[in-house]
Amino acid sequence: DADVTQTPRNRITKTGKRIMLECSQTKGHDRMYWYRQDPGLGLRLIYYSFDVKDINKGEISDGYSVSRQAQAKFSLSLESAIPNQTALYFCATSVITSGETDTQYFGPGTRLTVL
Amino acid sequence: KQEVTQIPAALSVPEGENLVLNCSFTDSAIYNLQWFRQDPGKGLTSLLLIQSSQREQTSGRLNASLDKSSGRSTLYIAASQPGDSATYLCAVWTGSARQLTFGSGTQLTVLP
Numbered sequence: 662d663a664d665v666t667q668t669p670r671n672r673i674t675k676t677g678k679r680i681m682l683e684c685s686q687t688k689g690h691d692r693m694y695w696y697r698q699d700p701g702l703g704l705r706l707i708y709y710s711f712d713v714k715d716i717n718k719g720e721i722s723d724g725y726s727v728s729r730q731a732q733a734k735f736s737l738s739l740e741s742a743i744p745n746q747t748a749l750y751f752c753a754t755s756v757i758t759s760g761e762t763d764t765q766y767f768g769p770g771t772r773l774t775v776l
Numbered sequence: 777k778q779e780v781t782q783i784p785a786a787l788s789v790p791e792g793e794n795l796v797l798n799c800s801f802t803d804s805a806i807y808n809l810q811w812f813r814q815d816p817g818k819g820l821t822s823l824l825l826i827q828s829s830q831r832e833q834t835s836g837r838l839n840a841s842l843d844k845s846s847g848r849s850t851l852y853i854a855a856s857q858p859g860d861s862a863t864y865l866c867a868v869w870t871g872s873a874r875q876l877t878f879g880s881g882t883q884l885t886v887l888p
Contacts, residue, residue, distance in 0.1 A: 694875075703867075704867075704878040706875050706876070717874070719875060751820070764822050765810075765820075766822070767812075767820040768819050769818055769819045
């Protein structure tokens, strides 16, 4: 079984709808992240959480919210989806191994299309 | 603000060639640099992580170098194979930002 899972894998929705993307991990990592990827661009950070009580905005948090329900679960919500939120969304986890060094482990991604 | 650039955006080579992918970053105050591989429809897989105090890391046919002072990293792939075809992304962990900043990637195609 995959260590980092995302549901759904694909979603098509309409403008104005509320959408939730879910991420679960079995790696036991404290840190979790949500990124989006657009064609021709690298991944950009939306939100990150270093533990259940620590949630931080990333580079592009406007229009998104998150919930860290447990160490293993981190959900991303789009309260009112708009077409420019059409993208590939990735969840990732990490753990500090030494100093500030950490390797991130990514889920398979959710392809979201907003019509 | 940290910015990461990868050149070229796309590269096509015949099987067996050695190749180099380039990554540059604007803020040299990094903790580490990572190279990832992304296959279509799949997530990212970490290939190599270089700590800021290191100059290079090797894994099999892959060798990554880091020159922090000049803000550059290279990923060397020896004896390329069709299975190496993927998008390769580099990312830097900048301590002040507490996050990874990604480049836009190089799409590699290795022709049989």
